[in-house]
Amino acid sequence: PDQKAVGQQLREEWSRYNSFPKPSGARDFKEGQTVTVHGFLARKRIKSSKLAFADIQIDNGPAVQITSSFQEPDSPGHAANQALRSIALYSPVSVTGTVARLHFDTQTGQAQSPCVDHENASSRPGSFPEHVFRIDLDLQSIQPLNVFPKDIIVSKGVQFPPSARHLQVRFSDPLRTRLLVRPQIAFRLRQSLNDLAFTEVETPVLFKSTPEGAREFLVPTRRPGLAYALPQSPQQYKQMLMASGIRGYYQFARCFRDEDLRADRQPEFTQLDLEMSFATGEDVMRTVESIISDLAVFLDSDFCVVDEGEETYLAPRKSLKAKNREDSAPGSRYMMPPFPRMSYEEVMTRFGIDKPDLRIPFELHRVDHILPRSFVSMITHLENPIVEGFRFRPSSGEGSEVSMSGFVDELMRTLPPALAQNPDGAPVALVVDSSKPLRGLSPLGFEGAGALESGEAPGFGDLEDGDVVVFQARQDKSFQGGSTALGTFRNLVYQAAVSKGLLPKDRSFKFLWVTNFPMFTPDNETDPGQGGQAGFSATHHPFTAPLTDEDVELLATDPLKARADHYDLVVNGVELGGGSRRIHVARMQEYVMREILKMTDAGVAQFSHLLEALRAGCPPHAGFALGFDRLVAVLTYTDSVRDVIAFPKSMKGEDLTVKSPGRVTKEQLETYHLTTFPGKN
Amino acid sequence: PDQKAVGQQLREEWSRYNSFPKPSGARDFKEGQTVTVHGFLARKRIKSSKLAFADIQIDNGPAVQITSSFQEPDSPGHAANQALRSIALYSPVSVTGTVARLHFDTQTGQAQSPCVDHENASSRPGSFPEHVFRIDLDLQSIQPLNVFPKDIIVSKGVQFPPSARHLQVRFSDPLRTRLLVRPQIAFRLRQSLNDLAFTEVETPVLFKSTPEGAREFLVPTRRPGLAYALPQSPQQYKQMLMASGIRGYYQFARCFRDEDLRADRQPEFTQLDLEMSFATGEDVMRTVESIISDLAVFLDSDFCVVDEGEETYLAPRKSLKAKNREDSAPGSRYMMPPFPRMSYEEVMTRFGIDKPDLRIPFELHRVDHILPRSFVSMITHLENPIVEGFRFRPSSGEGSEVSMSGFVDELMRTLPPALAQNPDGAPVALVVDSSKPLRGLSPLGFEGAGALESGEAPGFGDLEDGDVVVFQARQDKSFQGGSTALGTFRNLVYQAAVSKGLLPKDRSFKFLWVTNFPMFTPDNETDPGQGGQAGFSATHHPFTAPLTDEDVELLATDPLKARADHYDLVVNGVELGGGSRRIHVARMQEYVMREILKMTDAGVAQFSHLLEALRAGCPPHAGFALGFDRLVAVLTYTDSVRDVIAFPKSMKGEDLTVKSPGRVTKEQLETYHLTTFPGKN
Known part of the structure; x- marks a missing residue:
C-alpha cells in the first residue's frame, strides 16, 4: 500500500509534464486560426491584472510573442492568464493560442511577396512557415512541461561554471549560434567535395600505436599486453585508400593527441581530412582553395556579422539575431583564390612568423x-x-x-x-x-x-x-x-x-599558403618523433615527399637542408591546416625510414601495412588536413575552439561538465590485466 | 661520394614516377582533341605487332578505352605502343591521346540530347563531362606512375587475405561500390534532417565510465588512477543538449563496446544518433519514417540492383556496373510510411521473433x-x-x-x-x-x-x-x-x-516498428547492466520512460511488468535501431535509479551531470539511434557489416590489415602509471 502511494504520487507528477498537445504545422499558421507551439518561456511582462505579454523561445524557429488578456473572471482567458503568471520563467511550455499576426522577414530582399504559401506549406507538426520571423499569438492556454528552478540565476551575458554547460548553451546567443553554424559549414564543405567526386570514408578510431610523431592515447584490450591506440590522424588509413584505387577521399575525422595541452588545444579534435590520388601538392592546394571559396560564397550570402557587446559572431541572415548586423558588400569579406603563396623563408623574413596575419x-x-x-x-x-x-x-x-x-x-x-x-x-x-x-x-x-x-x-x-x-x-x-x-x-x-x-x-579573411618547409627538424624533448637514431625527425610526418629532385639528393647528403612538398594554409595569423605530397614509392619510403631517420627494424615493421600498400602499385597522391574546430572558430570570430565545441575539454583535458576523466576501479583495470604501480593511486 | 650515388639513384627512381602531366578537364573532351587522363591500366589486348587495346579504370569516373596503333617504326606511336606493352597490368598510369569517341549514357532516359555542353563544362583538371560513361582514345603516350608487382595475382572474384584490404577494395566491384554508396546514404540522411531543422552536434569520444549497460573501453590518462571511457553511445550528451535548448539534434556518432563479439558485431560502429525535445516517441517514429522514406525515394531513383554471380548489390544507375541491373518499377522496392507497428507480444506470437522478416x-x-x-x-x-x-x-x-x-x-x-x-x-x-x-x-x-x-x-x-x-x-x-x-x-x-x-x-524492404518492450529485464551474466541491487536492469538503458500512467504505477509495485516507451525499427528481419522517450523529470530519473534499480549513491553520482541537466527545466524529449553500418548493409544487400566498412575488425576485434591491437611496451604503460600483472604478458 505504501509502495502504491509512491506509485500514485509519481504517476501524478509524471502525467503533469508527460502529456501535451501536438504542435501545429506550417500550414496551420493563418491569422485567426488556433495553433499550438512548444518552446521556453523567455520573458514575461505583466502590464495589469488583466493583461500580460510573454515571449516563447524556439530553437531554430521564429520568435513567438503571446498576449494574455481577459474580461470575465473565471473565463478560460482568466485561467490562462493565471497559469502564465504562475509558470517559472525559462520553463519549457506548450502554448495554444490564436494567430494574431505573422511578421515576415522583409530584409531578405527577395522578390516574392511575403506571405505563407499554405497550400504547399508543410503539415509536419513543429514546422513553421518560411520567411516568418515572428508570430504573435493571443493566449488560450499554456501548460508547463517541466519547471525551471528558482536557484538558477539567469542574467544577460551570464557566465555559468563549466559544469553547467547546458545552461551556457541555452542562454548564450553567441555560443548557441556558433554551434548551429558549425554543422552548416561542414555540410557546405561536404557538398563541395561530393561535387568534386570525392568519397567520404570512415576509418577506424581503434587503431594501433605507430611512431608517427605525437603521443597517442592507448586503449587496453582484454588480451594481455595488447592495446589499441587512438589515431593522431587517419594518415595511414587514407594512404591505404589511395592504394585501394579511391581517387578522392575525405572524412570529418575525430583525432586524438595525448599531449601537454598548449593554449586552446584539445586532446580530441575534428579535422576535415582529405587525400587525392594521381595528384600533386599543387592539385591539393587548388582543391582546398576551391572548397574554401565555395564556403566563403555561402557564408557571404547566408550569414552576417553580429556585434553584441564584446562579442562578434556570425549569424544566419534570416535570424532575428541579425538586428545588429554588419552588412558588408558581398564578396568583400573573404579573399578569393588563388591565395598567395610564400615560402617559410619568405614569411619568416617579412613577418617573423610562419603563420602571418596578412591583415x-x-x-x-x-x-x-x-x-x-x-x-x-x-x-x-x-x-x-x-x-x-x-x-x-x-x-x-x-x-x-x-x-x-x-x-x-x-x-x-x-x-x-x-x-x-x-x-x-x-x-x-x-x-x-x-x-x-x-x-x-x-x-x-x-x-x-x-x-x-x-x-x-x-x-x-x-x-x-x-x-x-x-x-x-x-x-x-x-x-x-x-x-x-x-x-x-x-x-x-x-x-x-x-x-x-x-x-x-578588420573582419576580412586573408588566406595564405606557406610552403617549402624543411623536411626534417632536429629532435627536441617535447615531441616523441619517430624514435629513429638520426638525431632529427620528420617535421610533419615520415610520409612527406621531398619537394624537388635536388631535395631528393639532399636526403642522402645533407637531409636537414632538404625541403618537403608540404604546405600550410594560414588565415589571419591562424594555421588552419597543413598537407603534403606523400612518398608513393615503397622503396623510397623504406629508405627514408631506415636510412635517413635511422629507425629500427621493429620501428619500420610497425608501418608494414603502409609499405605493402605502396608496393601494390599505389598511385602518386597528396592530401591535406583542415583543423575543423579552428576553421569554425576563425570564421565565427572567436579566438577559442572551446566556443565552437559543444562539450570542450579544459586545459587539463577534463570535461568539467560530466567530470571526465573518472577514477577507474581496481576491478576495471583487472579486466585489462593491468594494475597501477605499487604505492601509486 | 657513395652517399651521393645513393642519392642519385633515388632521384632517378623518384623522378620516373614523380612528374606527370596534368589531367584534362571536362571542357577538353571534344572529338579530335588531345587529352590526358589518369587511372589504372585495367586490361590489355594485344591484337597484332602494330595494334593493341587497353582499358583505363578511373574511380568515380567514366571507362576509358585506348587504341594504340602505328604505321612507322620509331614513330611516337611506335614508342607509345611499346610502352603500353611493357607496363605491368594494374599499374597506375598517365595516358595522353586523341578523343576518338564519347559514349553517352542513353539509359538515363533524360530528355536532353546527349552531348557535352562544353561552354559550361568544368575546366577543373580531372573532371569529366556529364553523361559520358565511356571515352575512346587513340594513344599518343603512356607513362607508368608506379609499378604493380608480378607476385600479386588478380583474378575475377579473387578473395585477398584480410591483411590486403587495399587489394580487396581495388579489385572487388561489390565492395568498392558499397563503400561509394555508403556516404551517399549518409549525405541524403543529413539533408533530410537539416530540412527538418535538426542540428548536427559532435559530442566527445573521450567520455567517462558510467553504468549505462554495456562494457566500455577505457583510455588511461597520465594522471594516476584516472581514465576516460569511450562512449557506448552519445546518450547522456544528447540528453544534455535537450536541456540546452536544442530542438533537434543528430550525429553520425562513432560508438564503442568492449563486448565479446557476436556474429557480425564490431567493437566500434557508427550510429545515426538523434534526439528531439518537446517530443514524444510518436514524434520520433514519424521523423524516422520521414527520413527513411526520403532515402528510399533517393535510392529508388538513383540506384539499381546489380546481380553479379553470387553477389547482389546496389550501384548508381549511371555507372557502367549497371549492365546486369534489375530495374524495378520506382516505388515498388521500399515500403512507404506509416510503417506497421506491433507490440513485442504480438510479434513473438505471430512470428516467434522480436525482429520479424515481413517478407x-x-x-x-x-x-x-x-x-x-x-x-x-x-x-x-x-x-x-x-x-x-x-x-x-x-x-x-x-x-x-x-x-x-x-x-x-x-x-x-x-x-x-x-x-x-x-x-x-x-x-x-x-x-x-x-x-x-x-x-x-x-x-x-x-x-x-x-x-x-x-x-x-x-x-x-x-x-x-x-x-x-x-x-x-x-x-x-x-x-x-x-x-x-x-x-x-x-x-x-x-x-x-x-x-x-x-x-x-525478394528485393523489397518491409519495415516494421516493434513497441511495448518490458522496461526491465532480469540480470544475466553477459551484460554488466547498471550494477544495481534489484536483480534486474533496464532493458535498454536507465533513461527510458515508462509507456503509460499504468506503467508508472507498476514501477513501484511490479517493475518487471512495466512496459517502456521504447520502439525498435526492423526491416527484413534485421533490427536497424531503437529509441525511446526519455525520463525528463529529474526526480523521476533519480527514483528509477535509486529506488527501482537500487543503485548505490556512488552509482547515481556518476550520472549527476544528467540529473543536473534534467533539473534545469529540461523539456520532454525522445530519440533514436539507427545502426548506420547495418542500414547500409541491408540496403546494399549484404548480410555483413564488414562489407560496408573500409577497414573492419575481425570477430576477435582485430584489424588484420594494420595488425591492431598492437603490443604495448612497458614504457608506454609506465606513462600511464600502469603495469601488467606480475607474471602476465
Whole structure:
C-alpha cells in the first residue's frame, strides 16, 4: 500500500509534464486560426491584472510573442492568464493560442511577396512557415512541461561554471549560434567535395600505436599486453585508400593527441581530412582553395556579422539575431583564390612568423645597415646581430604624441616575459614626435635618425608624427621554429592597436599558403618523433615527399637542408591546416625510414601495412588536413575552439561538465590485466 | 661520394614516377582533341605487332578505352605502343591521346540530347563531362606512375587475405561500390534532417565510465588512477543538449563496446544518433519514417540492383556496373510510411521473433487444440506445452513431393544444435503428399490430420501437395528474449526456400516498428547492466520512460511488468535501431535509479551531470539511434557489416590489415602509471 502511494504520487507528477498537445504545422499558421507551439518561456511582462505579454523561445524557429488578456473572471482567458503568471520563467511550455499576426522577414530582399504559401506549406507538426520571423499569438492556454528552478540565476551575458554547460548553451546567443553554424559549414564543405567526386570514408578510431610523431592515447584490450591506440590522424588509413584505387577521399575525422595541452588545444579534435590520388601538392592546394571559396560564397550570402557587446559572431541572415548586423558588400569579406603563396623563408623574413596575419598593415625590414653601433649595443648584447624593425602608423587620424606614447608605454609594460627577458634583447619602440629633438628618434643618433627619415631602410620613409618605429635584434643564423621575437611583437602591436581603436577592426579573411618547409627538424624533448637514431625527425610526418629532385639528393647528403612538398594554409595569423605530397614509392619510403631517420627494424615493421600498400602499385597522391574546430572558430570570430565545441575539454583535458576523466576501479583495470604501480593511486 | 650515388639513384627512381602531366578537364573532351587522363591500366589486348587495346579504370569516373596503333617504326606511336606493352597490368598510369569517341549514357532516359555542353563544362583538371560513361582514345603516350608487382595475382572474384584490404577494395566491384554508396546514404540522411531543422552536434569520444549497460573501453590518462571511457553511445550528451535548448539534434556518432563479439558485431560502429525535445516517441517514429522514406525515394531513383554471380548489390544507375541491373518499377522496392507497428507480444506470437522478416509469407499459429496427445508427446517431453506451427507453400509451381521431401530432409539434417537438441523438442516437418496415407500427415493421426485439413487451425486450410507443415512445442509461459525455437526455424525455412528457388528472391524492404518492450529485464551474466541491487536492469538503458500512467504505477509495485516507451525499427528481419522517450523529470530519473534499480549513491553520482541537466527545466524529449553500418548493409544487400566498412575488425576485434591491437611496451604503460600483472604478458 505504501509502495502504491509512491506509485500514485509519481504517476501524478509524471502525467503533469508527460502529456501535451501536438504542435501545429506550417500550414496551420493563418491569422485567426488556433495553433499550438512548444518552446521556453523567455520573458514575461505583466502590464495589469488583466493583461500580460510573454515571449516563447524556439530553437531554430521564429520568435513567438503571446498576449494574455481577459474580461470575465473565471473565463478560460482568466485561467490562462493565471497559469502564465504562475509558470517559472525559462520553463519549457506548450502554448495554444490564436494567430494574431505573422511578421515576415522583409530584409531578405527577395522578390516574392511575403506571405505563407499554405497550400504547399508543410503539415509536419513543429514546422513553421518560411520567411516568418515572428508570430504573435493571443493566449488560450499554456501548460508547463517541466519547471525551471528558482536557484538558477539567469542574467544577460551570464557566465555559468563549466559544469553547467547546458545552461551556457541555452542562454548564450553567441555560443548557441556558433554551434548551429558549425554543422552548416561542414555540410557546405561536404557538398563541395561530393561535387568534386570525392568519397567520404570512415576509418577506424581503434587503431594501433605507430611512431608517427605525437603521443597517442592507448586503449587496453582484454588480451594481455595488447592495446589499441587512438589515431593522431587517419594518415595511414587514407594512404591505404589511395592504394585501394579511391581517387578522392575525405572524412570529418575525430583525432586524438595525448599531449601537454598548449593554449586552446584539445586532446580530441575534428579535422576535415582529405587525400587525392594521381595528384600533386599543387592539385591539393587548388582543391582546398576551391572548397574554401565555395564556403566563403555561402557564408557571404547566408550569414552576417553580429556585434553584441564584446562579442562578434556570425549569424544566419534570416535570424532575428541579425538586428545588429554588419552588412558588408558581398564578396568583400573573404579573399578569393588563388591565395598567395610564400615560402617559410619568405614569411619568416617579412613577418617573423610562419603563420602571418596578412591583415596587419606593416612588415619587418632589416635595418642594421643604417643603425649606429651605439644604438645596436644598447638594444642587444649580441656581437653581430641582425636588427629588424617595422613602422606602425595608427589610422585613426588622432594619434597625438601623448596617446601614442601612452600606447607604447602600456605595450612595453605588459610585454610577455619571453620578449621582455629575451637574452638577445627586448624590442625598442620610439614614437615620432616633431616637438622633440630629432623628432623623438634621438636614441638613433643624428646619423641613424637621418638615414631612417631619408628612406635608406625600406618601410620607414615619410615618417609622420604619431608613427611608432620598432627595433629588435636577433642572432645572425637561419630561421628555426615558428616565430622570431619581433614577429611575436608585431602581432602584439597589431592586436593592441585594434583594441585601442588605433586601427579598424578588420573582419576580412586573408588566406595564405606557406610552403617549402624543411623536411626534417632536429629532435627536441617535447615531441616523441619517430624514435629513429638520426638525431632529427620528420617535421610533419615520415610520409612527406621531398619537394624537388635536388631535395631528393639532399636526403642522402645533407637531409636537414632538404625541403618537403608540404604546405600550410594560414588565415589571419591562424594555421588552419597543413598537407603534403606523400612518398608513393615503397622503396623510397623504406629508405627514408631506415636510412635517413635511422629507425629500427621493429620501428619500420610497425608501418608494414603502409609499405605493402605502396608496393601494390599505389598511385602518386597528396592530401591535406583542415583543423575543423579552428576553421569554425576563425570564421565565427572567436579566438577559442572551446566556443565552437559543444562539450570542450579544459586545459587539463577534463570535461568539467560530466567530470571526465573518472577514477577507474581496481576491478576495471583487472579486466585489462593491468594494475597501477605499487604505492601509486 | 657513395652517399651521393645513393642519392642519385633515388632521384632517378623518384623522378620516373614523380612528374606527370596534368589531367584534362571536362571542357577538353571534344572529338579530335588531345587529352590526358589518369587511372589504372585495367586490361590489355594485344591484337597484332602494330595494334593493341587497353582499358583505363578511373574511380568515380567514366571507362576509358585506348587504341594504340602505328604505321612507322620509331614513330611516337611506335614508342607509345611499346610502352603500353611493357607496363605491368594494374599499374597506375598517365595516358595522353586523341578523343576518338564519347559514349553517352542513353539509359538515363533524360530528355536532353546527349552531348557535352562544353561552354559550361568544368575546366577543373580531372573532371569529366556529364553523361559520358565511356571515352575512346587513340594513344599518343603512356607513362607508368608506379609499378604493380608480378607476385600479386588478380583474378575475377579473387578473395585477398584480410591483411590486403587495399587489394580487396581495388579489385572487388561489390565492395568498392558499397563503400561509394555508403556516404551517399549518409549525405541524403543529413539533408533530410537539416530540412527538418535538426542540428548536427559532435559530442566527445573521450567520455567517462558510467553504468549505462554495456562494457566500455577505457583510455588511461597520465594522471594516476584516472581514465576516460569511450562512449557506448552519445546518450547522456544528447540528453544534455535537450536541456540546452536544442530542438533537434543528430550525429553520425562513432560508438564503442568492449563486448565479446557476436556474429557480425564490431567493437566500434557508427550510429545515426538523434534526439528531439518537446517530443514524444510518436514524434520520433514519424521523423524516422520521414527520413527513411526520403532515402528510399533517393535510392529508388538513383540506384539499381546489380546481380553479379553470387553477389547482389546496389550501384548508381549511371555507372557502367549497371549492365546486369534489375530495374524495378520506382516505388515498388521500399515500403512507404506509416510503417506497421506491433507490440513485442504480438510479434513473438505471430512470428516467434522480436525482429520479424515481413517478407516471409507464412506466420505461426497455435495448433495444440487440434493435435492428438500421442503426436504432442512424440514431439516434446513437456507436460502442458504450447504447440505452434506454420504451413510453408513453395511458390515455384514445381514442388513435386520428391524435391520437397528432399528439401525437408536437408533442412532437418543441417539443423543448428540449439534447435536439434532443444530440450523442449525439435521441430517436426511433414510434406503434404496425396499419394501417401492421410496425405503424408499420418503422424497426426486420422483426427489431427482431418482437423488440420478442415481448417480448424488458422493458416493450415486448403492444404496442397508440396505444402510443408511444421510443428514445434514450447513451454507455456510468457515470452522472454529475442526468439522462440519455431521463430528461428521459420527464418531458416524461408532462407533455404529462397536459396533453393522455392520462393522468389525478394528485393523489397518491409519495415516494421516493434513497441511495448518490458522496461526491465532480469540480470544475466553477459551484460554488466547498471550494477544495481534489484536483480534486474533496464532493458535498454536507465533513461527510458515508462509507456503509460499504468506503467508508472507498476514501477513501484511490479517493475518487471512495466512496459517502456521504447520502439525498435526492423526491416527484413534485421533490427536497424531503437529509441525511446526519455525520463525528463529529474526526480523521476533519480527514483528509477535509486529506488527501482537500487543503485548505490556512488552509482547515481556518476550520472549527476544528467540529473543536473534534467533539473534545469529540461523539456520532454525522445530519440533514436539507427545502426548506420547495418542500414547500409541491408540496403546494399549484404548480410555483413564488414562489407560496408573500409577497414573492419575481425570477430576477435582485430584489424588484420594494420595488425591492431598492437603490443604495448612497458614504457608506454609506465606513462600511464600502469603495469601488467606480475607474471602476465
